[in-house]
Amino acid sequence: MKSFQSLLVKMHEIYDLAKILKLLNWDKEVNMPVGGLESRSQQIATLSRLKHTLFTSSEFGDLIEQSKLETISFPYESFEASLVRCLKKSYEKAKKLSVDFVNREADLSSRARFAWAKARQASDYSQYQPFMQEVIEACREKAELYGYEENAYDALLDNYETDTKTKEVALILDNLKKDLVPFLEMILKSKRLVDDSFLYQKFPIEKQKEFAIQISKSIGYDYQRGHLGTVVHPFCTSFGKDDVRITSRWNENFLNAGLFGVLHESGHGLYEQGLDDTLKRTDLCSATSLGIHESQSRMNENMVGRSLGFWQKNFPLLQSIFPEQLQAVDANSFYCGVNKVKASFIRVEADELSYNLHILLRFELELAMLSGNLAAKDLPEAWNEKMAKYLGLKVEKDSQGCLQDVHWTRAGFGYFPTYTLGNLYAAQFLEAAQSQNREIMEDLRNGNNQSLLQWLRVNIHSHGKKFTPKELVHKVTSKPLTPDPFMKYVRKKYSLIYDI
């Protein structure tokens, strides 16, 4: 095991650099003064280059090959075999991207993000169009560099959802759409009016934070190994499983943004904090895919945090913190309010159901742009058409249309579908958990997620990157991913709320 031991030493070094890069980016969003941008970009570029050089060195490649021979008889699930398997795949992918491409991609992202922020401010897509063109071309070039068998999109998707093919995602989303669209229509036509006006009052931010911290603690996010920061675009990041940081934004006039933001991000945080100690300081000490990561945040935000039991338990505390604002509200109407369904323009503000149509739209547009069926100049029109078709909404300005997300400032096609995959994984995991341990359902009904968390720790979190998402779903639920558990979950929940 001499090579494997040497591999581990190098792995630790590369892992440390990767985590330091995460700190550079986290600090950029949370603390950095505007003046720091130039030097921060230089620091990120320097460290990325160093890390890429170490990771793609032939020395490291040789160690992987030699370690593979040394661990050939190790069980598939063993730490050693899993690490070698995972590194071999990442190494081969990383080798395919030239340093020239990596530099150009970084440069494009930085220019495009700046232009996007300006265009979005002015709500004028035409300012951004040349950059969108460059992004499409960079996505194509990246797909070609990686290589693919069937669909160029496969090569990009694999970055976020390992070993998952475009046609599989398309089939899943198509099946989801068939059930979801008519159900959504029924809800939107329902005569039951759900009131959520009480969410739009003045809620002092310090009080919001106080509640969000208490509630995230109670669901198991560990602040001894965590930290809550304030940002414009919330995210969760980790500098090691014992330093996992969440972020949120706060809106003084709308309770949901901060509260469900923290519940969402602390779901991500639970995953990272729950990775097994044996995986520490290696590439296995990470979520297996964005979709699985998102399953944990969406489960925590929606299936736990937007459940009736949760608010029956926690509403009294919330009410005691905001006695004036919430004096006329009870737990049940609060529960209904935070689950109100309505067609809306902005993805991140969408309810649990229509959210997936926002994703479907983006997935279809990415496929069309990558294949050349949709040109950058025609994006707004195509976007607006789909919004009308899926959500019945007429987009009046680009800022509430195709300029709303930051994702298309990177060569990052393939990211969006993982959001909906996350919703579906979450429902399928929850169904399996409840069927394997009846206590979990009972506990959730009482607003207690600890038995569920325990199950997630053992079945999902602890494995890190040992299994691909497909392997994990099969291992845990004994079947491939389908939209059925999700539809079952939403039908049950929303039929009651909307009396249909």
Place this chain on the structure above:
Amino acid sequence: MKSFQSLLVKMHEIYDLAKILKLLNWDKEVNMPVGGLESRSQQIATLSRLKHTLFTSSEFGDLIEQSKLETISFPYESFEASLVRCLKKSYEKAKKLSVDFVNREADLSSRARFAWAKARQASDYSQYQPFMQEVIEACREKAELYGYEENAYDALLDNYETDTKTKEVALILDNLKKDLVPFLEMILKSKRLVDDSFLYQKFPIEKQKEFAIQISKSIGYDYQRGHLGTVVHPFCTSFGKDDVRITSRWNENFLNAGLFGVLHESGHGLYEQGLDDTLKRTDLCSATSLGIHESQSRMNENMVGRSLGFWQKNFPLLQSIFPEQLQAVDANSFYCGVNKVKASFIRVEADELSYNLHILLRFELELAMLSGNLAAKDLPEAWNEKMAKYLGLKVEKDSQGCLQDVHWTRAGFGYFPTYTLGNLYAAQFLEAAQSQNREIMEDLRNGNNQSLLQWLRVNIHSHGKKFTPKELVHKVTSKPLTPDPFMKYVRKKYSLIYDI
């Protein structure tokens, strides 16, 4: 200039890594949850090793030598000649420390700091004594590795105050003591009682911050290129001249800790923010020594921030923020209160005068420990004797005695004297500034530091590390450092306050 250009490219890379290390340390103090300590230590160790390897590579050494030849005809003050000179010195010093020593030193610091925190908590030096012994030995080993002509302490002092010798510091401190001790005695015997009881009231921390931010802005610290964080042990750090961060601690029951902490740190910040753009991303883009750095913080804290003009201008604002607490106080009595002189146990709480006796004591003890005249086991007794002699105080417990500072948890002898050197530099600089530009004195009398800041920018800040502290003092004040300007300054100020 081919070699010089290559040197610059490598320099930028090494500089970026050095600044990233600073971020890792800053974040550790400001944001990191306790759980993050293990992974953070690993990250710091990995990056330090990488940086040390790049910096001490023979490739880098060769580039320095070749660049020296290429720039041989450049003026002494030129960017090129200064950078080569500065790098040659740092390179030769860095090469003298073996990787083994650097690792052992880092390990000792981390163990000793932990043990010190515990021992200080228990106020029990005996727990810390074995670590103090190790620290003394590490200091000796370091001095031997660096080498020296006359005094082992020279080798350590040079790390903090380049090209400054022990005997020079000893002479300066001795001269200072001769004048300071009798003057201090006169003050302490003075019949004029200075009231500072109003500083010890309840001052809500958010309000304190609000005022400190306003006041630090008004003296020129730029928050577009800055940031104020909260920590246990305040410091200033920089990740580039356009991202310079200060920190403070806050005490709800004592106004000075936060207020003068921020004035002190923002003085450091002004220096870092005022470095010349041409020096960016090189080792020249840094303070020339700790003593010169401290001159800027102490000048800002004491000569600007504890001046009568400053409070005549700013007291009304402070009073409007704390109307209840300060209703019975006026600008003049506030000025006297924040300058109250009293013998006290803790260095960081000491007044402007007795502060220097705290430093003298530490300097003498370091010399004795390094030369073998004082053993680790005898430190408390020696400390307490000197406290009685210099300040007339009987130390009752180690936590207010020899365990109070963190400095002796590192192989860092030579650091302490730079604090007093800073006080003396500050007075000598201020005297020169006022004699060169009469407006400065007039402006300070009106509580306006802008003409002084302008002078500091041109004469001190912009040069970065181009000149050694000695060269700088001579260039700016046309004489070597002496305690005379400091004594002149304090005699004038405190004679008035204490009516002597």
